[in-house]
Amino acid sequence: MPSSQTAAAAGRRSLAGFTLRVLLFILTPLAVAVFLAAQIGDIDPAPFPRGLDSPESLVAEEEHPAVLGGASERLGDGLLPGPEDLVYDEKEGFLYTGCRDGWIRRFRPTAAPLDVVVEDWFHVGGRPLGVARSPDGTIVVAEAYQGMLRLNKDGSVSLLADEAEGVKFKLTDGVDISSDGLIYFTDASHKYHLDAYPLDILEGRPNGRLVSFDSSNNQTTVLARDLYFPNGVSLSPDQWSLIFCETPLRRCRRYHIQGEKKGQIENFVDNLPGYPDNIHYDGDGHYSIAISGRRSKFWDLVMKHPLLRKYLIVIVKLVGLPPLSRAGVLSVSLEGRPKALYSDRDLSHISSGLKVGRHLYMGSLTEGHVLRLDLSKFPLDA
Template identity: 50%
Template sequence: MPMSESKPDSPPSTNPSETISMTRSTTLWPFGLIFSISVPVVAALLLFQLDSFDPAPIPTHEFTRHIVSVPRRNARMLIGSDTIGFGQLLAPEDLAYDPHSKLIYTGCSDGWIKRVTVNESAAATVVENWINTGGRPLGLVLGHNKNEVIVADADKGLLKVTEDGKVKLLTKEAEGVEFKLTDGVDIADDGMIYFTDASYKYNLSSFIWDFLEGKPHGRLMSYDPSTKKTEVLVRDLYFANGVTVSPDQNFLVFCETPMRRCKKYYIKGKRKGSVDVFIYNLPGMPDNIRYDGEGHYWIALSTEATFSWDMAQRYPWIRKGLAIMERYTGRPPMERNGGVLAVDLEGKPTAHYYDLQLSLVSSGIKIGDHLYCGSVVYPYIIRLNLTQNPALANI
């Protein structure tokens, strides 16, 4: 039996008005299609031309699409990992570990600096609200006094939290320019504090505009607690982020996120005050960097070096298009394969831990056999047993 019954064709219309209407519709439909397509295109082009946002070209020698070779990888680090403080840690951006108390200090998006116990069992973890800065604590480092923490607060500036819970502002400007996004921090053995202001133009809520504009608004600075002097060490950095003092105390390593690189700044010796390469062509955008005391730095990578970000870096008009989308509709997600890269004292990669489902990983520290990772989006710390889930040699 046929699926539908066929009907004889209808006879052609003999009504002149109907014939004219059909002919007119047949003639005009391509123009209607063209009109429906061209109007939004013209509107988009007009919007593009009229929008005042003007991204800058990034010098070609400042950026490369090559990626450094890594000998060992774990590309599925979420398999075998567990979560610490689920739901109690809102975007724990940086992690600072105190081996004496066995506590991790971390700053969260609700303004709380929280203390997290380190146990073999994730279920036995205890999360304690310690101090609320009233801002957004990002970088953290233990001070030289007991239970003292130095905080790079994106909103407040460089802070010191004392053992008795008092929050003291150390500095919030340099050379007459206030910090807009105080980000990474570390402290040297002599007490000097080194920190970054990722951007003196954009704050944390609008940081993406710093990336899209493509201009170097970041600074690396020092604060001397004995003189209370703030000094700018390096200017014109592309979103200056994590910073760490080398174990020999001779130099700093600091990250420039959109440029996928880390540099050295010498604080002692004949090269004092000069800047050098530590590692370029990272497989992702670096956030914080930590030294583990065992010969390795751990660099958090918020996202891999995707093709879309690579093109945006190279062509200002793409960044302008993304800026218009960000303003009116929201830009498409471009972050994936976040993780942590381990490098030796010379800046040579040794292992890369990442996962396609991860993004915006902001810190990584090795404590015993485990890698602990912070984030600016997840409500927990990610923990991975490196012995049970090692990075394997590339085949």
């Protein structure tokens, strides 16, 4: 009798173990599927426009791939958390930048990096991105969450615009201002805020807009819509057109402000070697395009296939965006011809490049300083 009871108990344990394995076999994939569906939500990645799969990128006439060595200097090291964009006040000699802690900071770029004094100038909160100087000397800020802000001389902050055509801005980004005070800026996405910007890029849908704001009548006008994460914007020297960058498409486009082509958009430079951020005219016949990171086999594959981007969304939500590398600044002619690329394999998320005198100043989304490169060491042909 004891032996039969033992056998029966063993049989029950075996059956229970088998049942558990079957349940795990059925429920584990189901649980994983439910988890993945919850992470992806209603995001449905779409194919990008054709042209991203070109095997070769544009090559600059001159490439300088090691700017972090003795060639560059760190300004305000540890005092400028994430200096995303830069603007220079020639009269006062200040460089202004927006930092990730909500401060607009300024400093005079002295000859010796250790002598740089960083001033906490205006606290606007949120995450200030693009900065530009108005003809009257005031600074205008594209604050990612609030919208377009003006920093007044009396110390106050004014909200200029936070919507267009009844649609709220979700990610105000790049900005430039014409000589008559008209403000041009990008709403990189009307669907995702800055803290979820990777989702906008991975979704592959045109959620961005190019917008203008006229402070004389407080009129906000959408100049172009259905753009792919429009980022930096820069007026041409004659101010007949402007250039804006579309980050995931690795291209910059020209919008005609006036003339026979008024309102038309055409490609300015495409098939860039990496993903563009801000763009600035350097005052010397070139545009400086910040390259936040270079293209790679991994990113080429991801950007080509919506299904891969769908699974990458889960990874991004759990651990963040895979890092970019070999960032820098690309100098192009007024016709879009690549002239020089200043980069380094250990640089990532370079977000702006601004030429002042003989120096190139580089801002970053993630670093705690502004990089300065002496361009006289790398003379650029016209």
